[in-house]
Amino acid sequence: MRYALILIPFLVLPLLLDDFWLTQVLTRALILGITALSLSFLATYLGVVSFAQAALAGAAGYTIAYFGPNSVEIGIELPFWASIPLALIIATAFGGLIGLIARRSRGIYAIMITLAIGVAFFYFTRQNYAFFNGWTGFSGIRAPLIGELSLRAPVPLYIMCLLTAGLAMALVDGFARSPMGLTIQAVRDAPGRVMALGIPVTTPIVAAFAFSGFLAGTGGILNVWFQERISSFTVGFGPIIDILIIAVIGGLRHPSGAFIGAIVYVLLDTFAVDFIDRERFNLLIGSVLLLIIIVAPNGLQQLVLDGGTRLRGTALKPDKNP
Amino acid sequence: MTFFLIVTLNGLTLAALYFLAASGFSLIFGLMRTVNMSHGAMLMLGGYVGYSVVDATGSWAIGVLCGGLAASAAGAIVQAGVLGWMQGDELRQTLASIAISIIMADLMLWYWGGITYQVELPDALAGGQRLPWLGVGYATIRLALIGFALVTGLALWIFIQKTRMGAIIRAGVDDQQMLRALGYPINKIFVLVFALGGMLAGMAGVIAASALSIAPGTDLQFLLSSLVVVIVGGMGSVGGAALGALLVGLAEQYGLAYAPTYGVVFTFAIMVVVLAVRPQGLLGKAEQ
Numbered sequence: 067m068r069y070a071l072i073l074i075p076f077l078v079l080p081l082l083l084d085d086f087w088l089t090q091v092l093t094r095a096l097i098l099g100i101t102a103l104s105l106s107f108l109a110t111y112l113g114v115v116s117f118a119q120a121a122l123a124g125a126a127g128y129t130i131a132y133f134g135p136n137s138v139e140i141g142i143e144l145p146f147w148a149s150i151p152l153a154l155i156i157a158t159a160f161g162g163l164i165g166l167i168a169r170r171s172r173g174i175y176a177i178m179i180t181l182a183i184g185v186a187f188f189y190f191t192r193q194n195y196a197f198f199n200g201w202t203g204f205s206g207i208r209a210p211l212i213g214e215l216s217l218r219a220p221v222p223l224y225i226m227c228l229l230t231a232g233l234a235m236a237l238v239d240g241f242a243r244s245p246m247g248l249t250i251q252a253v254r255d256a257p258g259r260v261m262a263l264g265i266p267v268t269t270p271i272v273a274a275f276a277f278s279g280f281l282a283g284t285g286g287i288l289n290v291w292f293q294e295r296i297s298s299f300t301v302g303f304g305p306i307i308d309i310l311i312i313a314v315i316g317g318l319r320h321p322s323g324a325f326i327g328a329i330v331y332v333l334l335d336t337f338a339v340d341f342i343d344r345e346r347f348n349l350l351i352g353s354v355l356l357l358i359i360i361v362a363p364n365g366l367q368q369l370v371l372d373g374g375t376r377l378r379g380t381a382l383k384p385d386k387n388p
Numbered sequence: 389m390t391f392f393l394i395v396t397l398n399g400l401t402l403a404a405l406y407f408l409a410a411s412g413f414s415l416i417f418g419l420m421r422t423v424n425m426s427h428g429a430m431l432m433l434g435g436y437v438g439y440s441v442v443d444a445t446g447s448w449a450i451g452v453l454c455g456g457l458a459a460s461a462a463g464a465i466v467q468a469g470v471l472g473w474m475q476g477d478e479l480r481q482t483l484a485s486i487a488i489s490i491i492m493a494d495l496m497l498w499y500w501g502g503i504t505y506q507v508e509l510p511d512a513l514a515g516g517q518r519l520p521w522l523g524v525g526y527a528t529i530r531l532a533l534i535g536f537a538l539v540t541g542l543a544l545w546i547f548i549q550k551t552r553m554g555a556i557i558r559a560g561v562d563d564q565q566m567l568r569a570l571g572y573p574i575n576k577i578f579v580l581v582f583a584l585g586g587m588l589a590g591m592a593g594v595i596a597a598s599a600l601s602i603a604p605g606t607d608l609q610f611l612l613s614s615l616v617v618v619i620v621g622g623m624g625s626v627g628g629a630a631l632g633a634l635l636v637g638l639a640e641q642y643g644l645a646y647a648p649t650y651g652v653v654f655t656f657a658i659m660v661v662v663l664a665v666r667p668q669g670l671l672g673k674a675e676q
Contacts, residue, residue, distance in 0.1 A: 170667040189652040352490030
């Protein structure tokens with residue numbers, strides 16, 4: 067319910083903003099935020115920083131492209147009520163598989179393994195033409211039509227992304243409170259004790275990765291409708307790092323940091339051209355990332371919270387998920 | 389049969405290159421538990437500097453040396469300036485090194501542009517050799533790679549296991565507090581380790597830029613190969629890096645020769661199988 071209340075002010079924004087702000091800034095930030103949310107979820111509740119989220123989002127996006135209308139004559143066209151669930155199932159299963167592979171690895175080991183998986187997926191999409199159409203990928207992908215209304219039109223796309231984001235946050239919240247979610251947090255805090263209680267550790271880890279795959283897949287589907295194309299670059303090192311940057315800038319202490327990070331990232335990406343050479347964006351974003359890691363390791367979200375605490379002069383109630 | 393042997397030889401030379409690239413990464417990780425994600429960028433820096441120096445002086449050896457020194461300086465600066473302040477917080481170090489890698493890659497793109505460079509080889513390494521049994525020509529530089537890898541591996545092993553400095557570094561990894569109490573400047577020692585890791589990366593970069601070529605993206609390619617090599621072989625042991633490089637290099641070449649569009653899958657499958665059986669890598673020590 068809390069998320070429904072937060073959403074209301076955002077629902078009136080289409081009346082105030084032009085299409086550029088709505089589509090290129092807000093919608094883009096929401097889509098990136100949903101994808102980064104899948105990483106924040108893993109980092110917050112399982113304590114694993116995964117670099118495979120772009121691959122998970124890409125798997126869903128490629129499924130939509132392969133089983134939907136596209137202009138490269140590859141794949142089978144299915145109706146959307148079939149291809150969307152299929153894309154989500156594939157992303158979820160892929161997430162679970164990654165969890166299975168990385169189940170015994172934590173911290174930096176998990177980073178290395180998921181990075182290797184993410185980059186291997188990128189090289190695979192580039193080499194494989196049967197399913198991924200190699201380097202060029204898919205273009206001419208269309209979002210579904212509802213009657214005469216295309217979901218790619220600025221306002222419907224924005225509303226859809228906004229509702230999806232709200233739903234995703236509510237799902238994360240509910241999942242974290244569920245018995246499985248609690249077990250996942252127990253595995254994060256003390257895997258040894260969880261095992262001593264007779265609870266297998268593999269299931270919660272795989273479940274967390276699978277759920278994260280579901281979230282990333284949702285972001286991936288929205289992204290492929292937004293971009294109307296997908297190629298190996300969509301799952302390349304750039305996007306892998308972008309998702310990480312967004313989650314880290316926002317803060318890995320709470321899943322909602324993903325959306326804060328996403329809006330900051332998109333604003334920088336959109337308006338940095340006014341200050342620096344377009345070509346040097348990586349220099350800017352790398353420096354911002356380094357600065358955040360040095361100054362505020364818990365992200366902008368923590369800075370805002372700390373600032374609020376200092377203003378009020380009272381201690382904030384202890385974080386449920388430190 | 390000849391085809392198979394040539395593919396095997398290709399695999400061996402590629403493994404040698406992967407070992408050279410991964411050795412610095414493995415060294416830093418093994419001694420300091422720091423995952424240096426800017427390793428690929430340091431390798432690329434070495435390659436670019438090596439190219440410019442060879443272009444200016446015409447001497448390949450000086451190029452390799454300068455490439456190594458440039459990356460070594462970069463490594464020392466990174467450890468002294470940023471990562472050293474976060475010692476013990478591995479995740480933060482990893483993230484910071486990623487940020488550094490993004491910055492370095494962009495600065496290099498700025499200076500050297502998006503062109504593909506190849507370092508010119510000295511006469512002794514240019515051209516090819518006729519292989520005795522197979523009766524086919526083979527590039528000398530690729531055979532030399534195997535020699536470089538053997539020398540580097542041996543030198544590294546002697547340095548860590550047999551010298552006083554190596555003993556101090558190993559002690560610092562096991563018990564930092566005690567080493568500090570004994571009066572050793574532990575922070576300087578860690579900067580030195582990073583400089584050494586950078587040196588290895590930079591020299592590997594020049595050699596890679598000579599044997600293959602160098603362009604934006606090379607950093608990622610070698611970061612990935614180093615990651616997989618170290619994951620497969622076991623974190624932080626010279627022998628593990630060698631074994632990992634051997635497996636990955638051979639798998640990649642066999643994959644390329646016999647199943648071209650699925651080459652990456654072989655490398656990946658090796659990693660998955662190793663992780664399933666021995667999460668710490670084939671020759672790695674289990675985490676305490």
